Amino acid sequence: MTNRELENLEDVNNVTISKDRILHSANHDEIKQGLTTDVYFIKTREILNELDLSQTEVVVDIFASREGVAAGIDEAVNLLQDKDVEVWGLEEGSRMDKKEVILRIKGVYNEFGIFETSLLGSLASASGWATAAAECKEAADDIPVLCFGARHLHPAVAPVMERSAIIGGADGASCILGAKLAGQKPSGTVPHALILTVGDTLKVAQAYDEVMPDDAARIIIVDTFKDEAEESLRLADSLKESLDGIRLDTPSERGGVTPDLVKEVRARLDQAGHDYVNIFVSGGITPERILNLKDLGVDGFGVGSYIAGAEAINMTMDIKEVDGKAIAKRGRIPGVAENKRLKRLL
Structure with a gap:
């Protein structure tokens, strides 16, 4: 078939x-065709056409199942931008309350009805990721939080997640496309894979310092081969003030990054005159772990699975007016819900 929308x-x-x-x-064209919708919305379009109700005008409200950070608003507007509809909504990144209307659409139902699935899915996932990032940033306060979650998701949606994390408050993201979508440079230095391939952390650090541009932070992971404190001192003694920081990512098999480990590494660096070396922590980081570690000398957190694996915030789309008359399903109040925070977006 052609790239036109599904009709029946x-x-x-x-x-x-x-x-x-x-x-x-799905690619962009497939989403715009309606291929990611639930099939019953195609049946709805076909039946409305058969009943000569294809021009029925409605107003729909979309609201959230729980409080959090509203994200995915921009994508929703983009999906509707070539439709003959009016759209109001919260601004991307706004805090939202439970049951609060975050998006309102007015127009002929057949203009946008088949996109209910895509609209709700975009808002639900993005808001869940943004909310998780906000929780991490709230715990970290003024300490930077970077999103390292792309490896936990399908590559097609990983950039959406990392952009949402930045919308929610993360200071940066490692996924190239995710960071670029948020108007930032991707953040990150070297993985274990490079150190394992080269065979020595110090040799990697020296090569990184020589090869990478001056504005690339010299932060090297130190848990690959040796004791974290010993490796940190090797790097600091060699690179001296060229070393911006070390990253602790101790695996769970060795207990992960504990408060005692952070305290020891910080103390040994300071005692050796390397108090300028920052400590960056990653690996299974959650808001609770951030609270336990942030006052021990940690200068940055990398968060992956907590954000990427965040539960979506369920969204509901309700028709609240049909041809200007208030209406609602049982259990809901007829008519649009007042929300003075909504702004005209389209």
């Missing part, structure tokens, strides 16, 4: 999947 079940039946397709994720 015949169109659905005519959808074919190319045998040379690389990824199972």
Whole structure:
């Protein structure tokens, strides 16, 4: 079929999947065609056309199941930008209350109805990720928090997650596209893989200092081969003030990054005259662990699975007006819900 929107079940039946397709994720055109919607919205469009109700005008409210940070608003507006609709919403990154309307759409139902699935999914996932990032940043206070969560998600949505994390308050992200979408440079230095391949952490640190541009922070991971404190001192003694920091990412098999480990590394660096070396911590970091570590000399946190694995904030779209008349399903109050924080977005 062509790239036009799905109109009926015949169109659905005519959808074919190319045998040379690389990824199972939807591309932009497929989302705009309606291929990621629930099929019953296509049936709805077909029936409304059959009943000569294709021009029925409605107002819908989208609200959240719990409080958090509203994200995905920009994507929702982008999906609707070529539709003949009016849109009001919260600004991207706004705090939202439980049951608060975060997006309102007015227009002919058949103009946008088939995108309910995509709109709700975008808002739910992005808001969940942004909220988790906000929780981490709130715990860290003025200590930087970077999102390292791309490896925990399908690559098609990882950039959405890392952008959402920045919207929620993270100071940066390692995923190249995610950071770029948020208008930032991607953050990160070297992985264990490089050190394992080279065979020596100090040799990697020296090469990094020589090869990387001056504005690239010299922060090297120190838990690959040797004791973390010993490795930190080796690097600091060699690179001296060129070394911006070390990263602790001790695996769970060795107890992870504990408060005692952070205190020891900080003390040994300070005693050796390397008080300028910052300590960056990653590996299973949560808001609770941030609170336990932040006052021990930690200068930055890398958070991955806590943000990437955050529970989506369920979103609901309700029709609240049909042809200007207030209406609602049972259990809901007819008519649009007042929210003075909504701004005209489209």
